[in-house]
Amino acid sequence: MSAHEYRATIVWRHDGGDFAKGRYSRGHEWRFDGGVTVPASASPSVVHLPLSREDAVDPEEAFVAALSSCHMLTFLDLARRAGLVVRSYEDEAVGTMERIAPGKMAVTRVVLRPKIVFDAEPDAAALADLHHRAHDTCYISNSVKAEVTVEGVPAPAGAH
Secondary structure, eight states, rough: OOOOOOOOOOEEOOOSSSSTTTTTTOEEEEEEEEGOEEEEOTTTSOOOOSSSOOBBOOHHHHHHHHHHHHHHHHHHHHHHHHHHOOOOOOEEOOOEEEEEEEEEEEEEEEHHHHHHHEEEEEHHHHHHHHHHHHHHOOOTTGGGSSSSEEETTOOOOEEE
């Protein structure tokens, strides 16, 4: 597989607030190919309202969503290849940010909680194997240091 490039344009403009004192909006836009624009902001838990936006996606949420989405897409393909039919997949993923050193924070853990409906439910070992292979194959999980677990799914025999 040759290298692929993925692009996003991030646009922020000064809103007239007092930049020197940190009193400016963190609201901005993420622009993607195909014309999709997503409102974005610093998390209100990091930069308090009104300098951030509750109605926008923050980078930490996007990180968790990217991991969950990649896992799901990989899982769906693996399930299809295994002859399974998936009717729905819903995940309420949660990321945890922690201090990892003085003045340094990181998302250290992401827990995926997929609820999957199949035409015919696979046995627990087959389901665990699908999740394990999805995690190992997912491009995003291969790109991050945070621990990513799928809650409620036992590790298959011999898994690391």
